[in-house]
Amino acid sequence: MEVLLAPVVGLLFACAVYLLLQRSLGHVIIGLALLSNAANLFIFVASGLGDGAAPIVDPLTKMTPEGSADPVPQALILTAIVIGFGVLAFFITLAYRVYRITGTDDLEALPAADRPSAEEDGQLA
Amino acid sequence: MNWWLVLPIALPFLGAVLGLVAFGKDRTQRTLAVAAAAGQLVAAVGLTHAVATEGIQVMQVGDWRAPFGITLVADHFGALSLLAGSIAGGAAILYAAMTVDRRRARIGYFSYAGVLTAAVAGAFLTGDLFNLFVWFEVMLIASFVLLAVGRRPQQAAGATTYVTLNLVASATFLTAAGLAYALTGTLNFADLSGRLAAVEQRELVTALAILLLAAFGSKAAAYPLSAWLPASYHTPAPDVSPLFAGLLTKVGVYAVARSVTLFFPDEEAIRNVVLAGAGLTMVIGVLGALGQYDIRRLLSFHIVSQVGYMFMGVGLLTPLALAGTTYYMAQHMVTKTALFLVAGVIEERRGTGELKALGGLYRANLPLAIVFALAALSLAGIPPFAGFVAKFTLARAGMEIGSWPIVGVSLAVSLLTLLSMVKIWNEAFWKAPPTEEDVATPLVVPAEEESLGSAATFYRGRAILLPAALLATVSVMMGLAAGPLFELALSAGEELSDPTHYVEAVLGGAR
Numbered sequence: 001m002e003v004l005l006a007p008v009v010g011l012l013f014a015c016a017v018y019l020l021l022q023r024s025l026g027h028v029i030i031g032l033a034l035l036s037n038a039a040n041l042f043i044f045v046a047s048g049l050g051d052g053a054a055p056i057v058d059p060l061t062k063m064t065p066e067g068s069a070d071p072v073p074q075a076l077i078l079t080a081i082v083i084g085f086g087v088l089a090f091f092i093t094l095a096y097r098v099y100r101i102t103g104t105d106d107l108e109a110l111p112a113a114d115r116p117s118a119e120e121d122g123q124l125a
Numbered sequence: 126m127n128w129w130l131v132l133p134i135a136l137p138f139l140g141a142v143l144g145l146v147a148f149g150k151d152r153t154q155r156t157l158a159v160a161a162a163a164g165q166l167v168a169a170v171g172l173t174h175a176v177a178t179e180g181i182q183v184m185q186v187g188d189w190r191a192p193f194g195i196t197l198v199a200d201h202f203g204a205l206s207l208l209a210g211s212i213a214g215g216a217a218i219l220y221a222a223m224t225v226d227r228r229r230a231r232i233g234y235f236s237y238a239g240v241l242t243a244a245v246a247g248a249f250l251t252g253d254l255f256n257l258f259v260w261f262e263v264m265l266i267a268s269f270v271l272l273a274v275g276r277r278p279q280q281a282a283g284a285t286t287y288v289t290l291n292l293v294a295s296a297t298f299l300t301a302a303g304l305a306y307a308l309t310g311t312l313n314f315a316d317l318s319g320r321l322a323a324v325e326q327r328e329l330v331t332a333l334a335i336l337l338l339a340a341f342g343s344k345a346a347a348y349p350l351s352a353w354l355p356a357s358y359h360t361p362a363p364d365v366s367p368l369f370a371g372l373l374t375k376v377g378v379y380a381v382a383r384s385v386t387l388f389f390p391d392e393e394a395i396r397n398v399v400l401a402g403a404g405l406t407m408v409i410g411v412l413g414a415l416g417q418y419d420i421r422r423l424l425s426f427h428i429v430s431q432v433g434y435m436f437m438g439v440g441l442l443t444p445l446a447l448a449g450t451t452y453y454m455a456q457h458m459v460t461k462t463a464l465f466l467v468a469g470v471i472e473e474r475r476g477t478g479e480l481k482a483l484g485g486l487y488r489a490n491l492p493l494a495i496v497f498a499l500a501a502l503s504l505a506g507i508p509p510f511a512g513f514v515a516k517f518t519l520a521r522a523g524m525e526i527g528s529w530p531i532v533g534v535s536l537a538v539s540l541l542t543l544l545s546m547v548k549i550w551n552e553a554f555w556k557a558p559p560t561e562e563d564v565a566t567p568l569v570v571p572a573e574e575e576s577l578g579s580a581a582t583f584y585r586g587r588a589i590l591l592p593a594a595l596l597a598t599v600s601v602m603m604g605l606a607a608g609p610l611f612e613l614a615l616s617a618g619e620e621l622s623d624p625t626h627y628v629e630a631v632l633g634g635a636r
Contacts, residue, residue: 020293028289035296043303073306076255080299083262087295090266091288094273098281110282 005045012038025095025105032091036084040077047073127184129175130197132168133207133246137161141239151230155222158235162215165242169204169211176204177613181620181630183252191631192313196252198631201617202451205610206379207249209455212599213371213462214242216592220466221364223589224473229274229362238368241267248376252631254302254312257380261298261344265291268373271365272357283360290353294343301336308333315631318387318624334395337384345377347436348406351429355413358428359421359478363469366421370428371462375454378435382450385439386621400440404531407433407538414545420468420478420553423545424461427504430538431457437519437531446522448618449515452611456503456511460600463500466593467493471553473589480552487554492590494554499597501546503604506539511603514611 012034019031053068099105140161147153175182176199184197199207218238225234244264251257269291273284306312308329309320324330343350354374358366381399389395410430417423435457438450470493471486472478487494503510506517516539523532603610620626 020289025285032289032292032296035293036299039296039299039303042300043306046303046307048307070310072312073303076302076306079255079259083259087262087266087269087292090269091292094269094281094284094288097273098285101276101281102278107285110285111278 001049002045005041005049009038009042009045012041023107025098025107028107029088029091029095033084033088036080036088040080040084043073043077043080127175127182127197129168129172130182130184130199130250133165133172133211134243134250136164136168137239137243137246140164141236141243144236144239145233148233149231151227154230154235158218158239159215159222161239162211162218162242165246166211166215169208169246172199173204173208173613175199176201177616181626183630191252192311192316195256196313196315196631197250198252198314198627199250200620200627200630201613202379202382202447202621203249205451205455205613205617206375207246209458210245210249210372210375211242213458213596214245214368216466216596217364217367217371217462218242220367220469220589220592223592224364224469225362232274234271234274237267237270241271241368241372245372245376249379252314254305254314254317256312258295258298258302261376262295264373264376265295268369271368272361275361277360280360283357286353287357290343290350294340294350297336297343298340301333301340304329304333304336313631314383314387315628318628321388322391330389331392331394334389334392337388338381338395338398341377341380341384342402343377345374345381345432345436346406346429347377347381347402347432348409348429351406351409351432354429355417355422355425358425359419363421363465363472363478367462367465367469370424370465371458374428374432375435375458378432378450378454381436382439382447382621386442386447387624387627390442390622390624396440396442399436400528400531403433403436403440404534405433406430406436407534411538411541411545415541418480418552420471420480420483420549421465422478423480423549424464424468427542427545428461430542431461431504433538434516434519434535437535438522440531441519441522441526441528442622443522443526444615444618444622445525446519446618447621448611448614449518449522451617451621452511452518452607452614453515455610455614456515456600456603459596459603460500460503460512463496463593463596463600464504466596467497467500470590470593480549482559483553484556484558485554490590492594496590496593496597497554498550499601500593501550503600505543505546507543509604511600511607514604514607518614 016031016035016038019027019034022028047070050069051067053065055064055068055071057064095105102110140157144154144157147157182199185191186195186197221238241264244260244267247260248257248264251260269288272287302312305317308324309317311317311320321330346354358369385395385399407430410426410433414423414426417426435450435453438446468478475483503512506512520532520535
């Protein structure tokens with residue numbers, strides 16, 4: 001399973017980076033969604049998958065069954081998914097607001113906050 | 126149960142929740158926010174005192190033995206960061222409580238500010254990598270809202286930049302946490318410290334270091350991951366920037382210092398990367414500031430530049446250098462917040478932070494000029510102010526181990542910082558106010574002003590200078606009476622340079 005999932009993780013990261021480099025804010029948001037999914041899947045795979053037995057301690061041997069998955073990464077992913085979901089919902093709302101205020105979702109067309117605006121340029125010259 | 130470790134996180138959170146309960150009651154929310162911030166400050170003082178007298182404080186949440194549960198730890202470095210953070214955050218919230226308009230207060234401004242300060246405290250005190258991720262996210266969500274509320278087009282652009290960058294950094298951090306767990310089977314800082322040294326696949330440890338540095342470096346705004354900060358910090362209302370400027374990037378710096386000292390103390394290459402990044406960050410930040418004519422944008426570039434100084438101590442990694450980083454971080458939080466508060470008062474009084482349109486503030490408002498001068502001189506590192514003590518320590522630490530290039534860069538950047546501060550002084554305070562002819566086009570676009578001004582400032586009296594004045598006083602005290610605090614910083618440097626103290630306190634002291 002790990003061998004199958006590892007390329008999937010790589011592919012997800014690659015798609016995420018490609019989308020993040022787009023000019024459209026919508027693409028960037030989908031890229032971020034893919035990025036957080038890729039990170040979650042990475043945690044899932046990197047810690048080993050086992051053969052699917054439930055990690056419940058056997059009352060006789062006081063041990064988890066052979067080949068059971070490690071529950072900790074799954075708990076981490078669960079937390080990360082919830083956080084990622086909330087943040088993504090916020091960003092979609094923000095994107096809508098940006099569109100309402102500026103009338104565009106093209107990142108190049110947004111008013112540049114880090115450069116002096118056109119009229120200031122004129123004064124500095 | 127060690128209450129001093131819980132209260133700095135719990136009190137602001139409680140204040141935020143009560144603030145939501147008191148929805149619509151404007152004055153109650155403001156009072157609650159200030160009370161919670163004051164409570165956090167008291168708790169931080171108590172914690173620092175406990176650390177100074179009894180050593181590293183540890184608490185295992187839910188009594189789960191480390192490394193299985195979440196650990197809260199305060200060593201000297203964590204406690205001092207928290208103390209400075211709660212002073213700066215408290216002053217910023219006091220300023221906000223006085224000035225924030227009713228419209229933004231109504232949508233829960235003070236609850237978000239409370240959550241933000243609680244999350245910063247959590248990040249400073251946690252001893253668990255994944256828990257640190259969670260605190261980062263809590264901090265981010267609160268800061269997203271504070272940054273995005275408003276209608277100016279530039280603010281929309283600034284918020285988009287900020288949110289995107291931080292989400293990418295968070296995903297990187299998450300991947301790093303996963304990799305750390307896959308390599309060692311633990312997420313506890315102290316446990317990771319020992320187990321990472323024993324990992325045989327060194328190239329994966331290097332990968333982990335790169336991921337962590339990229340994630341924390343972008344949150345700390347270190348070059349080459351710094352461009353987002355000057356693009357966004359000046360865009361929200363003037364009452365939001367001080368809170369951000371004092372606290373957010375410093376959590377990133379804290380995380381870098383913590384992870385480099387605990388996880389990779391023997392990796393020469395990583396230290397060199399941090400040191401090179403420190404030098405570049407200082408230079409790029411200060412050069413960016415030279416061309417700026419908006420006060421808050423200019424000060425934002427200086428945050429970047431000063432993050433470089435804090436990284437310098439981490440890169441040198443001697444006890445004295447780490448003491449320098451600790452002291453630099455503490456005084457920076459106080460001083461920088463004071464400067465942003467002064468910028469806030471200026472914008473509130475004159476309606477603009479554009480230096481070309483300002484002038485004559487020395488004559489109009491002498492106390493404001495004095496507060497600015499004190500904070501600015503400290504920022505530039507002029508003796509006897511706090512910035513001088515911090516920079517002197519770092520430079521001396523660099524000389525001791527013969528790292529001349531970084532020492533030279535840091536001193537040159539100091540001069541350029543002074544130049545920037547003198548520019549603000551000349552333009553805003555000293556020169557005569559511009560006449561109608563000087564200002565050819567209106568510097569504040571009227572449409573912006575109209576949409577911003579739908580709700581008036583809550584309070585406009587002279588006392589809005591009070592938070593900045595308090596911080597400037599603290600900053601001066603940190604310079605003139607540096608002794609006691611510097612002793613604590615030296616202990617922090619000792620602890621950071623030898624991880625065994627931290628590891629023993631967490632794993633050995635498990636109850």
